[in-house]
Amino acid sequence: MGKRARRKGIEPDDSVRELAGLGPAAAGKAEPAVTDPADDTVALEPDGRLREVSLLVEEVDYVYQLYRWIILTGSVPKAQEWLKKEPWPHPDYVIDVFGSWEKFLAHAHVTTSPLLARLRAADAAEKDVAAGRKQVEKELARVEDLRRQVQTARLAREAAEAARGDERSRADRLQRALDAAETRAAAAEARLHERTAALDAAAAAGPDTAADERAAALADELDAVRAHREELLRQAEELREQAVQDAKTINRLSTVLAEQGDAGASAEGADASGGPDAGADPPATVAEAVERAAASAQALRFTDDAFTSAADSPYRRPAEILETLRTLDELAVLHADPDGFGRSLTQAATERGLTYKHDVSETARSRHPHEYSTTVDGHRVDLGPHVALGSGSGAGFIARIYLHVADGSGDVPRGMYVGHVGRHLPDTTT
Known part of the structure; x- marks a missing residue:
């Protein structure tokens, strides 16, 4: 209807002309009607009310299309959207009638529509719900990661405790071996003293090659026992230092496990309240x-x-x-x-x-x-x-x-x- 109808070669119907106050004679040609040249009657001029009615009809048609768009799409159209879609009026025609696209929307009272305001509020609420859902999913993934870290720390602590038990057993065995070596060394020293006294007495009585050889053998045995004891002492000291390190490692892992457990509990509370996490990842290097x-x-x-x-x-x-x-x-x-x-x-x-x-x-x-x-x-x-x-x-x-x-x-x-x-x-x- 209106400009769009006239550009397609369609003339307004008789009802529109009747609304404009024209008789059936006005439904013919667009040129003004003339009487016989011999007649002194003045030619009829076009009535300006027809143009006014045409504009009103065009306004009604465009406003109707606007409301129809809003009902079908749930949004206020932009001029470019009607430009790209054939079933809708061309935006240039709308601007010809209303002066601008903004005046067109204001004329239809779209900007102050409470229905559209509620629709926008509903869209905003839906976006907030979607964002909250994503945040909850992210927090749940973080809690699951914290649980895996806690499980890893627990396994590491158990492994450290097992290693400490093994080292303690080994240290006990070495301690027993050290005690036995010290006992053997003390016995060897006692025998050496006895042999030395006997050799001194034999030397006073006369030379004895066999006794000298036995004394040398005993001295060698004593040196070997002393070297073995020194080695056992060194190993025992290393095991003691290792046990101290293991104890520190277990204490550190226990602390980390407790902190991560607290972090997991805090994260679960944050999931319920929507609070952010303030923790940081351990350093990589x-x-x-x-x-x-x-x-x-x-x-x-x-x-x-x-x-x-x-x-x-x-x-x-x-x-x-x-x-x-x-x-x-x-x-x-x-x-x-x-x-x-x-x-x-x-x-x-x-x-x-x-x-x-x-x-x-x-x-x-x-x-x-x-x-x-x-x-x-x-x-x-x-x-x-x-x-x-x-x-x-x-x-x-x-x-x-x-x-x-x-x-x-x-x-x-x-x-x-x-x-x-x-x-x-x-x-x-x-």
Whole structure:
């Protein structure tokens, strides 16, 4: 109807003309009717009300199409959408009638429609529900991951406890062997003393080659027994150190297991309340562990050599490095007090479960002076105090953290400085 109808060559019907107040004679040609030239009657002019009625009909038609679109699609159309869809009026025709697309929508009272407002609110609520569902699914996946981590930590703790039991049994066996060796050594020494006394007496009476040979054999046996005892003592000491490391590992795993259990419980509570998780993943490398420790440190300071050595370290348990550095930061806070804190750093570190050595040997320092030094604020300082990590052999299983502990009397301020993290520095055994 309207412009769209006229452009297709369709004329308004008689009813429209009657609405405009025209008689049947106006339904013919578009040109004005003329009388006989001989007649003095003036020619009829087109009535302007026909154009007005046509515009009104076009407005009604376009508004009807607008409401129809809203009912079918549930949304307010844009001009481009009617441009692409053939059954709908061309947007240019609508703009010709109403002046603009916005005036067209305002004329139909679409912008203030409470029905569309409720529809938009329903769409927003549906999006919120979908987002909440995704968040719940994400939290459930995270809780499941935490449960797997807890299970892994529990299995690791059980394996460590089993290994500790095996090491304890082995230590008991070695202790029994050591006691037996000491008994044999004491008996051999007693026999040697007896033989020596007998030989002294025989020597006074005259030479005896057979007795000398027996004495030499007994001395050799005694030396062998002593060497065996020394070996057993060394093995027993190693087993004791290994047992201490295993105990620390089990305690650490128990702590991690408890923390992850609490995190899992917190995550389940967060699922119910929709709260976010504040936890962080463990570091993947020693370098990442050092960076995270340096970022959160209160008093512990890190040199450039600490980051360089950490980047070169292949140690397989970077989370242990991060935990140890945070413990050292606690010690650095205590050490920052010039009046002291009631005990030595070695004692405080041992109480916190660290294998802390207050210095390295002078032989190692004299043989490798460059290795056991670092730079702090442009000043060269020595490294000595260190923490031992891991057990076994190889840089992937053992690590060291070397420190410089300044009392404030030298070139650098009082504090604890990390100079090396990672590989074991060379000493008298390497």
